[in-house]
Amino acid sequence: MFSNIGFPGLILILVIALVVFGPQKLPEIGRSLGQTLKEFKKSSREAIEDFKEEEKDKRM
Secondary structure, X not given: OOOOOHHHHHHHHHHHHHHHHOOOOHHHHHHHHHXXXXXXXXXXXXXXXXXXXXXXXXXX
């Protein structure tokens, strides 16, 4: 999806985000985005582990 943006496109997106949200709001947005991704990864891992565990129990 984002594989064809390139460096100039990324810079343009960051500049637009800076103008729209302001310099004080960007770190807060980045922090919350990072926490969201961390929770998503954790939930995904737990779901995969549960699935593997159920499959293992079905085989026995």
